[in-house]
Amino acid sequence: MRGRFAPSPTGLLHIGNALTAVLAWMHVRSRGGEFLLRIEDIDQQRCKSIFVDQLVEDLQWLGLDWDEGPDIGGPYMPYRQRDRQTIYDAAFTKLLEQALLYPCYCSRSELADVLIAPHGWFADEPRYPGICRHLKPHERVEKACHKAPAYRFRVPEQNIGFADEVYGEVNIRPSEGGDFIVRRSDGLMAYQLAVVVDDAAMGITHVLRGSDLLASTSRQLLLYRALGYDSPTFAHTPLLLDEYGRRIAKRNSTATLLGMRLAGVHPEEIIGVIGWLLGLTDMADPLSLTELLSCFSISRIPQSPLRLSVECQKRLRINVTY
CATH class of the missing domain: 3.40.50.620 (HUPs)
Known part of the structure; x- marks a missing residue:
């Protein structure tokens, strides 16, 4: 352990x-x-x-x-x-090669008026409405001339279930929180990807943390699967x-x-x-x-x-x- x-x-x-x-x-x-x-x-x-x-x-x-x-x-x-940035870069490239990510050019000010009200497991954060998910290639080229993009993970419409040592069987629909950022526009990796890469690379078998991260677990499990990592046992306190x-x-x-x-x-x-x-x-x-x-x-x-x-x-x- x-x-x-x-x-x-x-x-x-x-x-x-x-x-x-x-x-x-x-x-x-x-x-x-x-x-x-x-x-x-x-x-x-x-x-x-x-x-x-x-x-x-x-x-x-x-x-x-x-x-x-x-x-x-x-x-x-x-x-x-x-x-550990170079380690994260390798994982990012692997996700990109699987077409699981897309560039997002939305600024905070642009998102302020279009974010969807939070609900469900992701009640603490507004839902990204997928503005850049369906951009056409020429639209992305045009936007890239003016702004460096962040990259978001394409969240599928499915439930993610896992056994938690404190909460028992948990089922979360990560799409309720929308597509999440894995790399920021400044090139730094976001928490969701970094923590998954670190726990897998360091052989962590059991993760105990606060219950405020329960919803994040569903997102992280998507990343574990996409990267081919074994997921740890979770306990949220x-x-x-x-x-x-x-x-x-x-x-x-x-x-x-x-x-x-x-x-x-x-x-x-x-x-x-x-x-x-x-x-x-x-x-x-x-x-x-x-x-x-x-x-x-x-x-x-x-x-x-x-x-x-x-x-x-x-x-x-x-x-x-x-």
Whole structure:
């Protein structure tokens, strides 16, 4: 078994990231597997190297360890997406040769008035209406004279089913979200393609991540099939919300691991709260990772979002009034 935690260094790690990291680590270690740390920093405008150094320090402070990663290397180097562009280019070419992609010349301003209202599994994003999908060759040549295109994957009208270790049998129709971008107009690969290529290249057999990525799994499975890769086993875990039902934000410095650490919180206090939130323990008392690992079973992980109660916020010195 090979699993991973793959954060994006767009800010400091917060309590929600810590929950996912601890779950991913326990998921692998409970089965005697190998655990990887990979940095998803392909979006170099939003990702900062200073956050990479800090997240490594934060995860180590929390007590997590890994067998491969950007700080210690490994057989599948590099472990930062910014350094893997040539690997993505090869996969992109393979998709292009199968006529599974098409160039899209639409700008954000042009799309603003024509995007279809979101619905279904893709309720958080508007649906691309396929404007450039049916362009004639001469129209593409004309548009290419004025703008470098992004490339979209031709999503078929079919359901994608997969077995999730938390949600059970899941069926999603990825066409509800429209044709998705795999390469941006600036030449950088989009998340959907990069994560599939990385997980396949690094031999990842089990992917545990937040339930906000459930819909993306259907898109990624299309890419796995198109590229001839074996797909991993997926487990999507509940998101962590505050008492008002809001996502924990990176902009709330008191909810970050560094913020809690500077406030005098100990790693065992965070682990104890995480164990209690997940229903693995009866109380939120301080625990070591080893102690929580002895309580772990993927079958015990709930599907519903978790609420960080006021009492837990007080324990961790978190202030959610942002």
